[in-house]
Amino acid sequence: MLADTVGRLVAALARSGYGDDAASDGEDRLTRENPVLAALYAAAVQGRVAMGVEAGQRIARLGNAALAVESPDAASSRCATLGGFSLHAGVAVAAADRAGLERLCRYMGRPALASERLERLADGRILYRLRHRWRDGTSAVVFEPREFLARLAAQVPPPRAHQVRYHGLLAPCANWRSVVVPLAKPSLDGAGSSPECAHPQARSPRARRIAWSDLLRRVFAVDVLVCDRCGSRMRVMAAVRSPAAVAAFLVCIGRAGRSPPEPQAGSCA
Numbered sequence: 001m002l003a004d005t006v007g008r009l010v011a012a013l014a015r016s017g018y019g020d021d022a023a024s025d026g027e028d029r030l031t032r033e034n035p036v037l038a039a040l041y042a043a044a045v046q047g048r049v050a051m052g053v054e055a056g057q058r059i060a061r062l063g064n065a066a067l068a069v070e071s072p073d074a075a076s077s078r079c080a081t082l083g084g085f086s087l088h089a090g091v092a093v094a095a096a097d098r099a100g101l102e103r104l105c106r107y108m109g110r111p112a113l114a115s116e117r118l119e120r121l122a123d124g125r126i127l128y129r130l131r132h133r134w135r136d137g138t139s140a141v142v143f144e145p146r147e148f149l150a151r152l153a154a155q156v157p158p159p160r161a162h163q164v165r166y167h168g169l170l171a172p173c174a175n176w177r178s179v180v181v182p183l184a185k186p187s188l189d190g191a192g193s194s195p196e197c198a199h200p201q202a203r204s205p206r207a208r209r210i211a212w213s214d215l216l217r218r219v220f221a222v223d224v225l226v227c228d229r230c231g232s233r234m235r236v237m238a239a240v241r242s243p244a245a246v247a248a249f250l251v252c253i254g255r256a257g258r259s260p261p262e263p264q265a266g267s268c269a
Helices: 002-015 029-033 035-046 098-108 145-153 212-220 243-252
Strands: 060-063 079-082 085-088 118-120 126-129 138-143
Touching (some): 002 085, 029 035
Antiparallel strands (some): 060 138, 079 085, 126 138
16 A cells, blocks of 8 residues: 555656656756755755754754654554655544544644744744654754744745645546535525436536635634724725726825835845
């Protein structure tokens, strides 16, 4: 099973330009297009400093080597390592275990770091305490401020990378996707109650776009349609598109009616 997974992963990397042919010239596509981001990724994976005079050195760790333990997965039949890739299948969620499924979803959607375990030391360095002690006894890692920012930048996905991927029945071209995707509910006037909509494989109509205000409320928890004075909901009356009307409105509220001029080449901003 692991061999098949590694084979598919290597094939996918080769199709993306990260195979043996790309590595023969010493660099891959990401290194050519964005060398800074590629260097940050490489340093983060290796646990080393990415920039500065200490570039290439190991990240400072705190812990007790006497508490180091062997990997508990080494003797497990559900864990394997091959070609630098590891597969861990020791944790399973039963079909009826809704609480376990919620824990798994929360684990997959967790942020890159927990702010409550982050601490600024007296010398200005950044200390991050680990939730679980590593097998070598490490309980915390220490970063210089610039290196900590570099490690945060390494969490940024590469350019033009998909953030959500659907597999199996939920994939866009899956033959049975129309069976598992919920159908549109019939309206009160009888629309949508035709035999075509009742068919189990009938495709539901495309959902409407989410309003920009709803997107802001979902992502940033900011409701821009709440009135600052009375707290009631506001609604859009009209959209002003004329540049002259926009400039007149900005001048009326005491703002500049035009954007600042762009700096000329060679001048100081």
